[in-house]
Amino acid sequence: MIKQATFYKKRIYPLLFMFLVTVICILITSGLFLSTQERATANELSFTRRAILDAGGLEYTPTTEGIEKTYKEKVQVEDGGSYYTAETAEGKRYILPMQGPGLWGTIAIMVGLEEDLTTFSGLAIVSQNETPGLGGRIEEPWFTQQFQGKKSPFTLVNEGTADAPNEVDAITGATRTSEYFRNLTNRASTDAKRIIRGE
Amino acid sequence: MAKSKLRKTFLEPLGKNNPVFVQILGICSTLAVTNKLQNTMVMVLGVMFTTALSSWTISLLRNHIPSRIRMMVETMVIATFVIIVDIVLKAFYPEMWKQLGPYVGLIITNCIIMGRIEAFALQNKPFLSLVDGLASGLGYAYVLLAIAFFRELLGTGSLWGYQILGSWWTNWSIMIMPPGGFFVLAIFIWVIRETIMKEEKA
Numbered sequence: 001m002i003k004q005a006t007f008y009k010k011r012i013y014p015l016l017f018m019f020l021v022t023v024i025c026i027l028i029t030s031g032l033f034l035s036t037q038e039r040a041t042a043n044e045l046s047f048t049r050r051a052i053l054d055a056g057g058l059e060y061t062p063t064t065e066g067i068e069k070t071y072k073e074k075v076q077v078e079d080g081g082s083y084y085t086a087e088t089a090e091g092k093r094y095i096l097p098m099q100g101p102g103l104w105g106t107i108a109i110m111v112g113l114e115e116d117l118t119t120f121s122g123l124a125i126v127s128q129n130e131t132p133g134l135g136g137r138i139e140e141p142w143f144t145q146q147f148q149g150k151k152s153p154f155t156l157v158n159e160g161t162a163d164a165p166n167e168v169d170a171i172t173g174a175t176r177t178s179e180y181f182r183n184l185t186n187r188a189s190t191d192a193k194r195i196i197r198g199e
Numbered sequence: 200m201a202k203s204k205l206r207k208t209f210l211e212p213l214g215k216n217n218p219v220f221v222q223i224l225g226i227c228s229t230l231a232v233t234n235k236l237q238n239t240m241v242m243v244l245g246v247m248f249t250t251a252l253s254s255w256t257i258s259l260l261r262n263h264i265p266s267r268i269r270m271m272v273e274t275m276v277i278a279t280f281v282i283i284v285d286i287v288l289k290a291f292y293p294e295m296w297k298q299l300g301p302y303v304g305l306i307i308t309n310c311i312i313m314g315r316i317e318a319f320a321l322q323n324k325p326f327l328s329l330v331d332g333l334a335s336g337l338g339y340a341y342v343l344l345a346i347a348f349f350r351e352l353l354g355t356g357s358l359w360g361y362q363i364l365g366s367w368w369t370n371w372s373i374m375i376m377p378p379g380g381f382f383v384l385a386i387f388i389w390v391i392r393e394t395i396m397k398e399e400k401a
Contacts, residue, residue, distance in 0.1 A: 014267060014268045043293035
């Protein structure tokens with residue numbers, strides 16, 4: 001009888017206890033996950049659409065509804081999502097999702113091109129893992145907005161000195177990230193010509 | 200009597216038993232997230248939430264947890280709270296989650312949380328454990344925020360993302376890179392131990 005009690009206490013009880021704790025924890029987390037999933041997916045979608053609008057240089061009200069409205073009115077998905085097009089007053093825009101290596105991980109961006117597929121209409125960062133405060137500054141508006149109206153291929157110049165239509169500011173203290181970013185954006189034009197016109 | 204114990208539980212982690220500069224716990228995250236005040240703030244709020252509530256939960260269960268599997272139970276509880284933080288951030292503050300996603304997962308590995316459970320929550324009542332967890336989180340928080348203040352200011356000339364110092368300021372890039380964290384943390388510990396803690400001893 002005593003032996004049976006210790007067997008229960010030493011073997012069965014810990015197992016049951018752990019099982020119970022695990023079940024409760026999983027119930028809590030998966031319940032919370034499922035109840036917020038719709039919201040999270042909507043956020044994700046809105047984020048991608050906002051990047052497309054930014055890249056295409058389109059004006060929109062910066063709310064979830066505003067993004068949704070402009071996106072539905074102006075943007076067409078082409079070729080099963082490999083690129084997007086948008087009609088604007090200044091002509092047709094082509095928006096291309098791209099990704100490439102960065103210093104620490106993959107950098108994913110949306111590149112907006114004008115009809116010649118060489119001039120940038122805009123650019124937006126979708127995801128990046130560069131050093132916060134250094135390479136991470138590629139997300140700052142001054143950096144992404146400088147590509148607007150510039151012609152690729154680009155050359156990097158010191159921060160704050162870009163002047164010619166093919167020059168872009170590098171980020172001081174983040175030379176490698178800047179170089180990776182230049183390589184990525186310089187591929188945009190050839191990629192776009194291949195995907196859109198089959199050249 | 201009870202009141203003085205509560206007071207002691209709350210004040211010790213803030214001063215002479217501080218998790219960062221006395222126990223030297225949680226150093227990995229101290230170095231990783233202190234290069235910008237905003238990131239630091241989210242990290243410390245997450246840690247405070249997790250330490251307080253997991254200490255409380257474990258303390259509630261403390262008489263039922265078989266001691267040989269207590270670590271598994273502790274990890275499970277901590278992980279659950281961290282995932283809650285992650286899910287809530289993702290659903291309600293997507294912009295912040297985008298920036299801090301990787302850091303939030305790191306809260307699980309913060310040694311302060313498990314340290315407080317092992318050292319305190321397993322022997323004390325739930326409310327006292329909650330206070331201890333919260334105070335440890337606070338002790339961690341103010342040290343990290345102080346370090347982040349100097350790193351962001353010297354490294355980028357700004358605070359909370361706003362430019363403070365003018366264009367005459369040359370950014371000390373090393374401050375926002377990992378070595379900068381070591382320098383500032385070491386100087387911080389040195390200053391505290393040479394001034395405040397020395398007086399206490401004497």
